[in-house]
Amino acid sequence: xxxxxxxxxxxxxxxxxxxxxxxxxxxxxxxxxxxxxxxxxxxxxxxxxxxxxxxxxxxxxxxxxxxxxxxxxxxxxxxxxxxxxxxxxxxxxxxxxxxxxxxxxxxxxxxxxxx
Amino acid sequence: xxxxxxxxxxxxxxxxxxxxxxxxxxxxxxxxxxxxxxxxxxxxxxxxxxxxxxxxxxxxxxxxxxxxxxxxxxxxxxxxxxxxxxxxxxxxxxxxxxxxxxxxxxxxxxx
Numbered sequence: 001x002x003x004x005x006x007x008x009x010x011x012x013x014x015x016x017x018x019x020x021x022x023x024x025x026x027x028x029x030x031x032x033x034x035x036x037x038x039x040x041x042x043x044x045x046x047x048x049x050x051x052x053x054x055x056x057x058x059x060x061x062x063x064x065x066x067x068x069x070x071x072x073x074x075x076x077x078x079x080x081x082x083x084x085x086x087x088x089x090x091x092x093x094x095x096x097x098x099x100x101x102x103x104x105x106x107x108x109x110x111x112x113x114x115x
Numbered sequence: 116x117x118x119x120x121x122x123x124x125x126x127x128x129x130x131x132x133x134x135x136x137x138x139x140x141x142x143x144x145x146x147x148x149x150x151x152x153x154x155x156x157x158x159x160x161x162x163x164x165x166x167x168x169x170x171x172x173x174x175x176x177x178x179x180x181x182x183x184x185x186x187x188x189x190x191x192x193x194x195x196x197x198x199x200x201x202x203x204x205x206x207x208x209x210x211x212x213x214x215x216x217x218x219x220x221x222x223x224x225x226x
Contacts, residue, residue, distance in 0.1 A: 004157075031212065033213075035216075040218065041218070042203070042216050042217060042218035042219060043158075043203070043216040045213060045214075045215075048213060050212065058213065088155075090157055090158065092158075096212070103148065103160045103163060104148075104150075104158075104160065104205075104214060105160065106150075106157035106158040106159070107157050108156055108157045109155070109156060109157050111155070
């Protein structure tokens with residue numbers, strides 16, 4: 001079974017802090033994704049990566065950056081956390097099929113609260 | 116922008132009944148996927164249907180796709196209390212390898 005793990009289930013940070021959310025997958029997937037999920041808004045894509053050191057902006061990249069130094073690890077960074085970044089953060093990974101989007105496998109999520 | 120939109124937003128049924136959820140989308144797709152999310156957890160992939168397929172089955176799940184109407188439906192037969200969850204459809208933006216998720220249908224199955 002594909003396993004996607006996220007570094008924390010719950011996280012509480014203060015406004016202005018630098019926050020790192022880490023995601024690790026064990027199935028040698030090329031693609032990795034970071035979403036945030038908010039009530040009434042569904043899942044929104046923040047960033048994704050299709051290879052080591054490659055990244056692409058999603059729909060809402062403002063206030064976030066990412067890092068992918070190894071294939072299995074994709075980090076989401078909040079340079080200076082703000083209260084409007086309080087949310088559930090979901091990481092996912094998928095194979096690169098070359099022609100279309102494959103199944104995405106999700107981690108359990110990190111519920112981040114910024115005070 | 117939202118591509119897939121689920122309908123209804125919430126659905127409550129008795130155990131043993133069938134549950135039907137619908138998804139509409141706006142642009143051409145390569146495939147459409149359905150995911151389930153139990154409360155406060157990550158999403159789990161249920162089924163993928165490609166644009167050249169019309170119907171697909173997996174256990175108690177039946178998915179249909181009508182590309183002319185840009186819509187899909189997910190049918191769960193003989194529902195169980197454990198099916199209580201939110202269900203999301205996701206469509207791929209052409210050529211982007213990204214999925215766009217709808218806001219989900221919240222299904223409650225009453226024992």
